[in-house]
Amino acid sequence: MWISGTLIAVLTSAVILHFLKQLWSHKNYPPGPLRLPIIGSVWRILINFSLDTFIKLAKQYGNVYTIWAGSLPVVVMSGFEAVKEATINHSADFDERPVSPFFEAFGKQKGIILSNGHTWRQQRKFGLVTLRKLGLGKKGIEHQIEEEAHQLAQTFADAKGQPVDAMLLITNCVTNVICALTFGQRFSVGDEEFHKLRDALFDLVNFSGTLFHVLYDLFPWLLKHLPGPHKKGIAGRDFIASFARKEIQKHKVHKATHEPQDFTDYYLLQIDKNKRDPNSTYNEENLVQCIVDLFAAGTETTTTTLNWALLMMANYPDVQEKVQKEIDDIFGSSAMFSYQDRKKVPYTNAVIHEIQRFKYILLFGVPRQCSKDVNLFGFFIPKGATVITDLRSVLLDPKHWEKPHEFNPNHFLDKDGNFVEREAFLPFGAGARVCLGEQLARIEIFIIFTRLLRTFTFRPPEGMKKIKEEPVVRLTTPPYPYKICAIPRNSGS
Template sequence: MLELQLFLFFLLVCLLILHYLKQLWSIRHYPSGPLLLPGIGGLWRVATGVSHDTLIKLAKQYGNIYTIWAGPLPLVILSGFQAVKEGLINHSEASAERLETPFLRDALKNRGFVFANGHSLKQQRRFGLITLRKLGLGKKGMEQQIEVEAQQLVETLEHAKGQPLDPSLPITNSVCNVISVLAFGQRFSLEDEDFQKLVKAIYVLSKFGATFFQILYDAVPWLMKYLPGPHKKAFSCVEMARSFAKKEIERHKENQTLHEPQDFIDFYLVQMQKAENDPDSAYNDDNLAQCTIDLFAAGTETTATSLKWALLLMVTHQEIQDKVHKEIEDVFGSSRLICYQDRKKLPYISAVIHEIQRFKYIFFYGLARQTTKDVNMCGVHIPKGTIIVPDLRSVLLDSEHWETPEEFNPNHFLDKDGEFVAREEFLAFGAGARACIGEQLARIELFIFFTSLMRAFTFQLPAGVKELRQDPVMGIVTPPQPYKLCAIPQCTI
């Protein structure tokens, strides 16, 4: 009996060694990276927590395209402008897919915009881009809606009468309203229980990504399906969000105005009718439900987080805030609403908004992709099916392209005459075949919300507070730590 146990033990050790050697042999196909250890791969290099400094150090050591082995899974990181441009723009088609994990497959079934691939995604994405453009134009376009929301946000902050307040919730509500009108055709009251459940479900899902239980589910989905745990809650949140969207779709079907579609669901229902007899059509209720949820999820926290950083940076950089106020004073005298066209007269503000997005990037790195074929990036071979992670933050902090990358410096986007200059290296919205489809909307929102707030208030630290924390809360999206400021109405200064 003892001999059998020894034999089995010996066999197990041999199998583990063989597995490890096989893995060592297979790394020759991938860019170099931290030494592979049995079981954990290269994760020991980020064992104390993944900070952005660690990723920069790894790029310095192994080059701008390197591999971190997450156990048996190779993650190829593209670091800095040249590598990301090569991966996402020069090899746009080869890097056009998002990664497909068992969790995403089981939860989303290749529906929607963000985590879908192939034919379905191509149809939805093309339709989404055209529809967002249409919704941004016209009399009832999104721009007017944003102006109204910005005015309401100003009024909400005015209620504090210059006393310390946390602007986080009012900002998130305003941005949420913009997307709700765009996707569902209506704002929802904060007391609306179903809407609150939707917001909570999206929050839970955003926190579930890249957690231990998601990794575990992806490793052994056939087992996890039958076990309790946070993955079950994540699935029920997906279901909850989907049923919210489906209810809205039914409401739209009942009141449908085919000749005058007003929101994303209306436009989609028209498209579904047009494609009714097309056997290749991927336009259906399930895809519509997921697309609206994706717009809601991708469009809320992103823009709101940028605005939260914007106010924090104004408070901590008074000299820049003064210049913003001066530009507004010089250009506007009247009290009319601010519109997106006005940005052409406000080059300094345009530069400040871009610099906010660059200096305090809202993603930890970006959204991962997966290669559709073998590809050679900057002379480095990357096999088909490899997960590639474009480190967008490293692009926005790349010392070879930004004069003072670690400094909040709007001059990065100004020429010597003080005119705004767009920069190729500004890849905050990603690039290539899967670039952000909400970029235009986000740009309009950031401009109108920021300029309206700056015209209405001077932002200051509360009495007795010397400084605000500059480090973000870590996650896929990286908002500032909770903070308070005083919004002093401009006319009383």
């Protein structure tokens, strides 16, 4: 008994001494919540977690602070100055992605979003060049977006002003834009495989950023053997990959003898061109992951932005009316207008930007990883540390926005009503890892939003003064499910 007690005391003392030694060796790291053995300081986030948790932590510990995920440091950059310093002034130092258990299961270190090094550079460069090619000409992606916007407007019209689930309708629209971009075709909303694809995307996104996501990264060896939403999330990713492989095989069977028409065509051509290059990363597995990335990053984010846009128009009828008047005055009876036409409608453009700022659709930017030891604002950030850019804090930074917690389109207008670009408007991130699909998202949001506002007036269902504006808090922050009435404007209502 005495020996056992002594052994326990010695082991406990050794653990405490080791822990204290670690604390001392990390004394130059940015400050943060109390770090505990095994779990680190994650406890501070999990207790009473909310949309403002990270902003509150910044007020307590400063704009650069550390949260320990077990024994791994996670450095959070809060506010415009800190995020700019990390992503722009030190862009090359923070251009890697962490290889966490969930990121490994999702990205497998391939594709664009979660790859690193030579693979990332080749895949990202190809993605940028190809998206630019697909955006040109009458057959370009803008034409496809116009077609989907038309289909969406028709679906709203079919409801004849009755309450409908806007999220479902918008999801179908945006998912088909990505289908057109990657596979060169749209799918009927009644198609069973299309339904499965949409549901798989929902399962993947619904898991990301949740408590189970955190637990999966902390205890992957345990969670892999337990049921839960993490299983559905990873299964969702695998279904999208399987869907992509089937479409790739169709493209290979009916190989284009003409100019490539979609992302898959261009990628297969790139594989052929680089067959003899030993350093090439162009292969079918990277193509599959690139497609998964395009769906994962290109559907939920744009869908959520548009979902917030309609909700905000219903809740702010005076803003909606001003947007409609400007669209009517500028475009009249013109059948279609393009993304370039945004310069003609400064108020509408300002409203879209303010929706993206005020109802930012991510909890924070996709995590990065420090590629070497860096000193930032007098703090030591070690190589391998995970870095989170709190983009929400940038979009709510009181130093850069006159009324950060109010919905105010004037944030993007000068005294003469001209549209003004704002340096602190960073919903797509900044630096080397800025969102690949930024331009695509901007085009989608503008064309779909203006088409819908030109055709309908959006209102809360009868008997409801306003639709609930509090978001669901996970990695993405959509509104709670709601219904909305799309009243045709030619009805005189």
